[in-house]
Amino acid sequence: MAGQAGILDSPEQRARWEGFQWTDAHAKRAREIIAQYPEGRQVSAVIPLLDLAQRQVGAETNTQGWLPIPVMEFVAKELDTSYIRVLEVATFYTMFNLEPVGRFHVQVCGTTPCMLRGSDDVFTACSKRGLKKGKTTDDGLFTLTEVECLGACANAPMVQINDDNYEDLTEESMGKILDALAAGQTPKPGPRVDRQTSCPEGGPTTLKKMAERNYDYRPQWTATAGLVGEGAQ
Structure with missing residues (x-):
């Protein structure tokens, strides 16, 4: 906090x-x-x-x-x-700040999954741009905080910046996010690799039609269950 x-x-x-x-x-x-x-x-x-x-x-x-x-x-x-x-x-609650913060509050998850997946590289990108833990940059733009689990372990390492999550980070991609924010741009939140939310890289491997629309698999499951029942007889 x-x-x-x-x-x-x-x-x-x-x-x-x-x-x-x-x-x-x-x-x-x-x-x-x-x-x-x-x-x-x-x-x-x-x-x-x-x-x-x-x-x-x-x-x-x-x-x-x-x-x-x-x-x-x-x-x-x-x-x-x-x-x-x-x-x-x-x-x-860590969502509340009890002293002034910058325009962008960069909260880097340092819990074990993110640490094992490269949160140190994320901190390196921050450090190279003058961000220090617990401090606000002199221009008032960034405040850097190390926090505990933010609930996106499958997409580690990740950060939360204000209301948005940025995931599957590397030193390079984190640097690009910070540079874009400093330039007044709004980088798209979410994973930095080819995945939808927390799906495997490259897309879902099961129930693929659900990624396209609210597809109803139940008729297929019912038919399969009937065949299994007939075989048991």
């Missing part, structure tokens, strides 16, 4: 964020989210509201977003709960 150990509470941050309020669009969305929970259980909306607040801060600062203390206090008031209950959630 970016900044879990360095939660900022300063006069400057309070002056900047003390008057935080939803935008009109986010106020409408917040009401819709809270309405999804039973009366008396609205505090359960804390995760989506923190995410909404972080995104609004990101839009205002041209970063991925983070959660200043006054913003978390605002969310607590919205849910009629204590600040500490909101802070407990924000410090538990």
Whole structure:
């Protein structure tokens, strides 16, 4: 998590964020989210509201977003709960940043599958472009964080950059992604090899028609089951 150990509470941050309020669009969305929970259980909306607040801060600062203390206090008031209950959630989930991050938050998975498949090469590509773990580049463009499993082990090594995953990385392909982002481009997320999501390289090896459309295999399975039943007799 970016900044879990360095939660900022300063006069400057309070002056900047003390008057935080939803935008009109986010106020409408917040009401819709809270309405999804039973009366008396609205505090359960804390995760989506923190995410909404972080995104609004990101839009205002041209970063991925983070959660200043006054913003978390605002969310607590919205849910009629204590600040500490909101802070407990924000410090538990790595999706929440507790100090400023860059425009692009580069989260490199360093867990065993990614490490064995070359996450060190991914870090090398980052290092060559001035990215350092736990730091934001001087231009405010990138923040680099090493994280635990991001759930794409079959496509290791991988990174998450803001909301997108980039997978099957090499030092070269990771470098191209960072260069494209720095140039204001939007590289296509997903695998860097010839595969669909987590299918084998080159495409699926079974149920191939399902990759083209929602193909119904059940008639074939039923017919096969009938032949097996007749053979048993």
